[in-house]
Amino acid sequence: MADWRAPLMSAVCYLDPKAALTWLERAFGFEISMLIEDDAGNVAHSEMRFGNAVVMIGNEWTADHKSPRSIGGKNTQTVHIQITTDVDxxxxxxxAAGAEILAEPETQFYGDRTYRCRDPEGHMWTVAQTVEAVTREQAETTSGLKITGWM
Amino acid sequence: MTSKVYVALRVKATPERAFAVFVDEIGAWWRPSPLFETTPRPGRLSFEFGAGPPGEGGRLIETRAGGKVFEIGKVMAWEPPDRLVFSWRQANFPLDLHTEVEVGFQAVGEETRVSVEHRGFDRVPAGAVRHGFPDPVLMMRLADFWRGQIDAIGQALG
Known part of the structure; x- marks a missing residue:
């Protein structure tokens, strides 16, 4: 079978991965594409699809894999969702699904409208929609940053 | 409790059409796998129905080249176009071991999300059927197997 998945995938750890699967569908519209449960009902592996991207939802499967809820809410990486539809x-x-909105939708100097939220176990997610065509020169002028590489 | 392997993919068709192609054209789109062989030499799969309602007496069979018929399973639930459940027993299973496959068809806009949940495969005993795989690997391979089958339905639907 042709593998439709983009080659870079995040694997996100939860104390309750089953609850996360339900919540992520309700909040972000991700769809479960694979779920493997052992005979005790524990999630052994799961994947959710969004467009042609996949995020894997797992438990704290080693002593060094932790949900933010287990480590004082800290995140060491966040997952970014880039959409083409209405970000608001x-x-x-x-x-409505219970996300804590950390930053309300706001249009950024680089032309994306973004917001940031926290899910029930403390993972932060950023979401963006490109709403304005901005050139590199414009972005450098408004931000004062030197920008290398520009889509 | 029983183990579960669940996979789902969208196909470009209505649930009615996806359900019909799943059942009526399984012999055409099915992709035999050496890992999950139903019989030693692949034959042609089909659903066979008797005089009664499909949910009573319907079965999934494999007709082999010489004409011999192997029963993979019996239809346990028949709810077109939403849901279909059948039992699943490979020829290399112990005689009394039946696992269960539930196929779902859920409309999402103009597409249909086809899902397969295969329950109880962890009960397959150690030996040739498992190809030596421990549970986690076996379940991943089973998920890949079914994902391939849904992919094949998607291609059959064009």
Whole structure:
């Protein structure tokens, strides 16, 4: 079978991965594409699909894999969701599902409208929609940053 | 409790059409796998129904080149176009071991999310059927197997 998955995938750890699967579908519209449970009902492996991307949802499967809830809410990496549809509506859907909105939708100097939220176990997610065409020169002028590489 | 392997993919068709192609054209789209062989030499799969309702007496069979018929399983639930459940027993299973496959068809916009949940495969005993795989590897391979089958339905639907 042709593997449709983008070659870079995040694997996110939860204390309760089953609850996370349900929540991520409700909040972000991710769809479970694979779920493997052992005979005790524990999640052995799972994947959720969003477009042609996959995020893996797992438990704390070694002593060094932790949910933010187990380590004082700290995140060492976050997952970014890039959408082409209404980011404000996306934010409202996440809020309705119980996401804590850390930064309300706001249009950034680089032309994306973004928001940031925290899920029930403390993972932070950023979401963006490109809403304005901005050139590298414009972005450098408004931000004062030197920018290398520009889409 | 029983182990579960669940996979789902979208196909470009209505649930009605996806359900019909799943059942009526399984002989055409099915991809035999040496890892999950139902019989030693692959034959042609089909659903066979008697005079009664499909949910009573329907079965999934494999007709081999010489005409011999092997029963893979019996239809246990028949709810077109939403859901279909059948039992699953490979020829290399112990006689009394039956696992269960539930196929779902859920409309999502103009597409259909086809899901397969295969329950109880961890009960397959050690030996040739497992190809030496421990549970986690066996379950991953089973998930890949079913993902391939849904992919094949998607291609059959065009």
């Amino acid at each position: 509506a996306h934010c409202e859907r996440a809020r």
